[in-house]
Amino acid sequence: MSQYQHVALIGLGLLAGSISLAIRREGMGAKITGTARSKATRDKAQELGLVDEVFNTAAEAVKGADLIILCLPVGAMGRVAEEIAPCLERGATITDVGSVKRAVADTVGPHMPDHVHFIPSHPMAGTEKSGPEAGFASLFDNRWCLMTPLDGTDHSAVERLSKFWTSLGANVEMMDVDHHDLVASVISHAPHLIAYTMVGVADDMTRVTKTEVVNYSAAGFRDFTRIAASDPTMWRDVFLNNKDATLEVLGRFTEELFALQRAIRTGDGDFLFDYFTRTRAIRRSIIDAGQDTDAPNFGRGYDHIEEN
Ligand code: NAP
Numbered sequence: 001m002s003q004y005q006h007v008a009l010i011g012l013g014l015l016a017g018s019i020s021l022a023i024r025r026e027g028m029g030a031k032i033t034g035t036a037r038s039k040a041t042r043d044k045a046q047e048l049g050l051v052d053e054v055f056n057t058a059a060e061a062v063k064g065a066d067l068i069i070l071c072l073p074v075g076a077m078g079r080v081a082e083e084i085a086p087c088l089e090r091g092a093t094i095t096d097v098g099s100v101k102r103a104v105a106d107t108v109g110p111h112m113p114d115h116v117h118f119i120p121s122h123p124m125a126g127t128e129k130s131g132p133e134a135g136f137a138s139l140f141d142n143r144w145c146l147m148t149p150l151d152g153t154d155h156s157a158v159e160r161l162s163k164f165w166t167s168l169g170a171n172v173e174m175m176d177v178d179h180h181d182l183v184a185s186v187i188s189h190a191p192h193l194i195a196y197t198m199v200g201v202a203d204d205m206t207r208v209t210k211t212e213v214v215n216y217s218a219a220g221f222r223d224f225t226r227i228a229a230s231d232p233t234m235w236r237d238v239f240l241n242n243k244d245a246t247l248e249v250l251g252r253f254t255e256e257l258f259a260l261q262r263a264i265r266t267g268d269g270d271f272l273f274d275y276f277t278r279t280r281a282i283r284r285s286i287i288d289a290g291q292d293t294d295a296p297n298f299g300r301g302y303d304h305i306e307e308n
Pocket residue numbers: 010011012013014015016035036037038039041042071072073074076080097098099100122123124125126127128129130131132134231234238
């Protein structure tokens with residue numbers, strides 16, 4: 001049996017909404033149940049048709065499900081895992097979409113009974129929006145989903161979950177849990193922290209007025225603000241739960257920043273030129289890998305382009 005018959009979504013925000021819409025787009029025919037913390041989100045998810053049935057508790061939502069996906073902030077997963085553990089069907093697969101994998105493995109894993117397959121996942125796809133209305137069916141198309149199966153996990157269960165992510169449009173790669181956290185820290189977590197910092201700095205620079213920051217933002221700052229508008233709960237939990245890898249990357253970042261600062265101070269144009277040539281090539285390889293558009297200004301349209 002390759003397709004899941006009943007998918008339970010625990011948390012009904014951007015990721016869960018997108019999973020539901022992608023399941024429907026692919027005509028998988030799975031029953032979808034779900035739950036969220038607030039009544040407002042549960043009602044909205046039902047109104048949008050993201051779930052066939054919505055329940056007040058996670059324990060009720062997982063009953064009869066052969067695939068359970070935890071779509072919650074990382075810091076909430078352990079408690080929810082404890083709640084659902086006694087209600088899980090024999091042979092069910094439990095996965096998650098959390099941006100950190102060691103903390104999920106360590107907080108969810110111990111609650112999982114022997115008769116289920118717990119396989120952490122991280123679809124590397126998202127936006128700065130949150131909530132059930134933010135979901136869209138194509139979120140996973142041509143994006144990577146990193147799966148981090150733990151030692152001793154049943155191979156056929158891993159294969160089945162991998163096929164599920166692939167059928168939602170994602171490319172799947174298997175990765176060690178701790179290596180995942182380092183990779184995620186380089187490509188996502190540290191860049192988010194840097195964006196948060198840059199927007200915070202601009203906000204603190206009282207010599208530059210808020211109106212100037214807003215009006216002239218297309219000069220580069222705007223691209224930081226998109227990232228810095230990401231969900232505060234989600235990102236608080238990411239940093240609290242991927243502490244070591246993030247601090248390691250930020251240490252490296254600080255060293256590079258000092259090197260660039262020194263080059264500016266000493267007028268070392270060759271250093272700056274070579275550095276920026278190397279980083280431009282990285283952007284090129286992301287485009288060549290089909291992970292972003294080659295259109296100028298991220299394809300926003302020429303009438304919006306200002307000098308940067
Ligand atoms: P979201 O849109 O904010 O949705 C989160 C959902 O979790 C909401 O339904 C919320 O319910 C529920 N929730 C929050 N705290 C809870 C708690 N303590 N107990 C029970 N339910 C709770 O978040 P998302 O963007 O879908 O992110 C979900 C997960 O995906 C996170 O772990 C994140 O790290 C990961 N992820 C996110 C992205 C991204 O770009 N957003 C990308 C990849 C992975 P209420 O609405 O009722 O509060």
